[in-house]
Amino acid sequence: MPELAEVVFHASQWGGYAGKIWELVRLNEKSRCCRGLDVERSRTVLAKTRLEGHETHGKRMLFRFSQGAFLEVHLGMTGRLTRDESGYALGKHDHLVFKVEGGFQVFCDPRMFGKLALHETDGDLPDWWRALPPQPQDAAFDRERFDVCAKRCEGSVVKAALLKQELFPGVGNWMADEILWRARIRPERRMRSLSEAERSALFTELRWVCKEAIRIIGSDYSDPPESWLFLHRWKDGGVCPKTSEPLARDTVGGRTTCWSPQWQV
DNA sequence: CTATTTGTTTATCC
DNA sequence: AGGATAAACAAATA
Numbered sequence: 001m002p003e004l005a006e007v008v009f010h011a012s013q014w015g016g017y018a019g020k021i022w023e024l025v026r027l028n029e030k031s032r033c034c035r036g037l038d039v040e041r042s043r044t045v046l047a048k049t050r051l052e053g054h055e056t057h058g059k060r061m062l063f064r065f066s067q068g069a070f071l072e073v074h075l076g077m078t079g080r081l082t083r084d085e086s087g088y089a090l091g092k093h094d095h096l097v098f099k100v101e102g103g104f105q106v107f108c109d110p111r112m113f114g115k116l117a118l119h120e121t122d123g124d125l126p127d128w129w130r131a132l133p134p135q136p137q138d139a140a141f142d143r144e145r146f147d148v149c150a151k152r153c154e155g156s157v158v159k160a161a162l163l164k165q166e167l168f169p170g171v172g173n174w175m176a177d178e179i180l181w182r183a184r185i186r187p188e189r190r191m192r193s194l195s196e197a198e199r200s201a202l203f204t205e206l207r208w209v210c211k212e213a214i215r216i217i218g219s220d221y222s223d224p225p226e227s228w229l230f231l232h233r234w235k236d237g238g239v240c241p242k243t244s245e246p247l248a249r250d251t252v253g254g255r256t257t258c259w260s261p262q263w264q265v
Numbered sequence: 266c267t268a269t270t271t272g273t274t275t276a277t278c279c
Numbered sequence: 280a281g282g283a284t285a286a287a288c289a290a291a292t293a
Contacts, residue, residue, distance in 0.1 A: 003271055032288075059272080077272050078290080093290085111289050113272055155282060165273085173271050234271095254284065256270080 002059060002075040004135075004170030004210055008218035010081040011061040015054035017083070017100050022065070023048050025104065026090065026097040032112035033076075033095045042118045045069045046098075055125075057132050058169025068123040076113025082106045135169050137210040146203045150191055158194070158202070159187035160253030168206065174230060175213060177258050179205045181229045181240075186264045187252045233258035 002010060024046045029039040049065040056062070061081075063071045073081070088104040090097070096107040096116060107116070119126045134140035149168065153161035162168050162176040171179070180187050183201040185194065194202065216224050224230045229247075232238040238247045240260035248261050 006271080074272085076288095077270070110291065111270090111272095113288070115273090153282095157283090160283085163272090175271085255272095 002077075002079060003172030003175050003213075004058060004137075005175075005213035005217035006221070007056050007059050007061060007075060007170065008214050009221050010075060010079075011054050011056045011063075012218070013081045013083055014051070014063060014105055017105065018051045018053050020051060020100050021048065022046070022051050022098045022100050022105065024097075025099050026094065028095045031095040033079075033107075033109055033114045033116050035115065037116050038118060042071075042116075045118065045120070046071065051100075055129075057129070058135060058165055059172070060169075062119075062125070062129060064125075068121045070119040070121065070126060070129075072115075072117040072119060073107060074115040076109060076111065076115065078111040079107065079109035079114035082108065133166065133169065135210070136171065136206050137214060141207065143203055146206070147199075150194075150199060150202075154190070154192035156191055157187070157253045158185060158189050158191050159255070159257055161191050162206070163253065163255065170210065171206070173255050173257075174233065175209055177233060178213075178229050179209045181260060181264060182209065184264050187257045187259050229258065229260075 027039060027043055052064045054063045059074060061073045083103050083105055085103040091108055093110040094106050094108045098105040134145055152167060153164060159176055162171050162179060182205040185198055216222050227241055232241060239245060240247055240263055243260060243262045245262045247258050249258050
């Protein structure tokens with residue numbers, strides 16, 4: 001599920017409880033999500049603390065707790081952050097649970113491709129976090145930055161290129177398809193084969209889809225409107241909202257990809 | 266039973 | 280060197 005916009009939404013589920021005291025109820029050290037995590041240290045630091053704020057970058061989330069403790073969460077393929085206000089019962093795939101003022105904050109991930117990490121500093125954001133590259137929706141992601149990114153993956157198939165997190169952080173499978181569909185570029189094209197006009201379109205649609213997805217999905221998990229490819233791409237017999245012709249589906253860049261053959265060149 | 270999955274890492278081959 | 284590809288991870292769902 002979680003790409004850029006979904007990550008913003010999930011982060012806000014927990015982030016809304018900044019300023020409150022968080023008490024650790026459960027941290028499952030057997031969980032694959034805890035690989036690489038110092039579980040004992042995490043239990044100590046997070047036993048009873050205060051959430052001070054949160055940030056997201058691409059598909060990563062960083063929660064800042066008191067005394068320079070930062071919890072990094074990646075949702076993998078099936079992770080969720082939720083708040084349970086009714087009688088909470090420990091779920092089979094709940095790997096991390098806090099109690100906060102009459103409710104429970106839960107990290108749940110059935111497939112366990114997600115990951116937890118603890119970072120400790122003197123209170124500032126970790127250096128590596130501050131050094132992360134601009135995200136497509138940021139003002140700093142201008143045409144110049146885009147051209148640098150495009151240059152670094154000029155030999156790649158565009159679909160695979162858009163999925164590179166070090167270049168386009170947060171773009172996942174459905175967002176990449178949405179961007180290419182709007183830019184009218186077939187997913188199997190090579191980055192270096194794009195014309196100037198196509199590169200411009202790709203830059204524009206990349207930024208537009210990231211910003212709009214965050215606005216629509218990031219706020220309350222609403223579905224984008226029917227005019228997006230989003231709602232049609234997995235449907236059997238789905239048709240292109242632009243041409244009303246059938247959509248195509250195949251593996252491109254190692255991922256299941258959907259596009260509109262009559263619309264994308 | 267089979268095949269599928271909105272992510273990432275690693276190995277291997279070219 | 281850098282890109283393509285497949286496998287692995289693990290569980291739910293159709």
